[in-house]
Amino acid sequence: MELPQGFNRRMEQMLGGEYQEFIKSYDEPRQFGLRVNTLKISPREFEAIAPFSITPVPWVPNGYFYREEDMPSRHPYYFAGLYYLQEPSAMTPASRLPVEKGDRVLDLCAAPGGKATELGALVGREGLLVANEINASRAKALLKNIEMMGIENAFITNEKPGNLSRCFEAYFDKILVDAPCSGEGMFRKEPEVAAVWDESRPAYFAKLQRDILDNAVKMLKPGGMLLYSTCTFSSEENEGSISRLLADHKDMNLIEIEPYEGFSKGNPVWGDGNVQLEKCVRIWPHKMRGEGHFMALLKKDGILQKNSDYKIPGSYQPFSGMEKSQRQLLETFCQNVKTERFTAGIDVRGEKVYKVPEFGREVKGLRFLRNGLYLGDLKKNRFEPQQPFAMALRRKEFESVLTLSVEDERVERYLKGETIFVEAGECEQKNGWKLVCVESFSLGWGKLVNGVLKNKYLCAWRKN
Incomplete structure (x- = not known):
């Protein structure tokens, strides 16, 4: 060149x-590389399911070379957040x-x-x-x-x-x-x-x-x-x-x-x-x-003092700081959530609900795009979960899951924002919110009504 x-x-x-x-x-x-997201999968586990040829990057424990022609950004595992290119x-x-x-x-x-x-x-x-x-x-x-x-x-x-x-x-x-x-x-x-x-x-x-x-x-x-x-x-x-x-x-x-x-x-x-x-x-x-x-x-120079004012998630009172009506809506939805970590450190801004970290410092006045995890929106008589909440959940952490195999053509349709059909027995419950997963990895939300899954995958993330 x-x-x-x-x-x-x-x-x-x-x-x-x-x-x-x-x-x-x-x-x-x-050279082309991807780094495995160890929040969701270990390098060895990814090696076992990798849908294309990978070779370890020897100086990075969770890094891999891949071939350009494999286009990993088109695979469902990319949308599940299993790796970063x-x-x-x-x-x-x-x-x-x-x-x-x-x-x-x-x-x-x-x-x-x-x-x-x-x-x-x-x-x-x-x-x-x-x-x-x-x-x-x-x-x-x-x-x-x-x-x-x-x-x-x-x-x-x-x-x-x-x-x-x-x-x-x-x-x-x-x-x-x-x-x-x-x-x-x-x-x-x-x-x-x-x-x-x-x-x-x-x-x-x-x-x-x-x-x-x-x-x-x-x-x-x-x-x-x-x-x-x-x-x-x-x-x-x-x-x-x-x-x-x-x-x-x-x-x-x-x-x-x-x-x-x-x-x-x-x-x-x-x-x-x-x-x-x-x-x-x-x-x-x-x-x-x-x-x-x-x-x-x-x-x-100096001796590093570990954080004493950071509150471990779970040390808060569940849903504290919320109005009673808001708390009831969120509690109703979270009956399907099998972990308590999303009930702590809740902050409601307008109709939006966040799980926020504890800083131990005053951060007002700083420009920011997100503080913590965006859980969802409080609507009239209901709570609607949002995409970041789905990405933070594991399949075993939600009561009602639609699990699709990576070969299922519905995965592609879901990622494009299309409505998909669900047969009887594919979900633990007939109707309601579903955590949509490819294999054991979350992709987003859908709402099942009489065998039809209304697609709630975030518009801005949809596959072209």
């Missing part, structure tokens, strides 16, 4: 004898931030959600994910991916980092900053990025990165960890940005990243000469089956 001349000159200076091998990698086909190198940052269940985690530059959805799976139901995206249209894509993966405890914000840091100073256990960058590592995957590149872009993005990192450090707890990543080769945006961070924040220190044989060390010469920069990791396309990436893992 044709690369910008200024880019070529700089890369030849950086790589020396490796330059020709680097350039040759652009004539090779790009993600370039193999881009899977790496979330896999190298050591998130534990119950952590408070921030993804500061989160759209479209590849890394955020993995972090949401890692924190589990006891933790909290704040996923932020400053661009409003990209934030909507982020919200859809969070909801499709069945993540229950996310706060999706649309804010500047400085506004977040005023609310969340010293709040997060772990922070991921996958920073906006000049995108040089994506030229093979996205040739349009190469077409708009010029030599001023690294300096422009380095300035943005400094502000983002300053606010990220402010939001990190003492003892917490921050992983910085980019998809560029620019030293100004990589070792240069980390050099500035270390100089400006003496309480931050680089730590080793879990290794892989294909990873390359950071280069102190490309920063301020600090030998600690060797702890950074570079992913080169001529050395690994992926695009270009950079990572640095840092820890703030």
